[in-house]
Amino acid sequence: MDDIDRALVALLRRDAAQSYAALGGAVGLSPGAAHERVRKLRERGVIRRTTVEVDPAALGQDVLAFVMVASSAWMGGSAGEFAAVPEVEEAHVIAGSASVLVKVRASTTGHLQDVLRRLYAIEGVSGTQATVVLETFFERDVAAAAPEPAP
Secondary structure (H helix, E strand, O other), X not given: OOHHHHHHHHHHHXXXXXXXXXXXXXXXXXXXXXXXXXXXXXXXXXXXXOOOOOOHXXXXXXXXXXXXXXXXXXXXXXXXXXXXXXXXXXXXXXXXXXXXXXXXXXXXXXXXXXXXXXXXXXXXXXXXXXXXOOOOOOOOOHHHHOOOOOO
């Protein structure tokens, strides 16, 4: 990736709906050249998907928890089972006292308890330890570390 690619990614992270003309103008490329660059970034997997950021509270998902999942076996092949639980936003195989770390959004603590039951039912899971978030100061994405595009 060169500086133009990095600038395009930063611009798209701020507003993925902007036109190729706007993108190109911001980085000194024609709309066609900007489109081609973005296509290649997608092809190479740099840009995985285009999405919108939604406020979880607006959808009634007021409870955020990080759950450490202990296991009696290696959990590396269980991604699909964790992905089948719709309240799980992220799942990571980790090193340490637990095997998997999941990020869960739920509507209430009772709903969270139901999610924990479903996680515990996954084969190999021997326990869960949930940490409920009381307040989020900020969330940062990977693009925050990228250099800003040149003016």
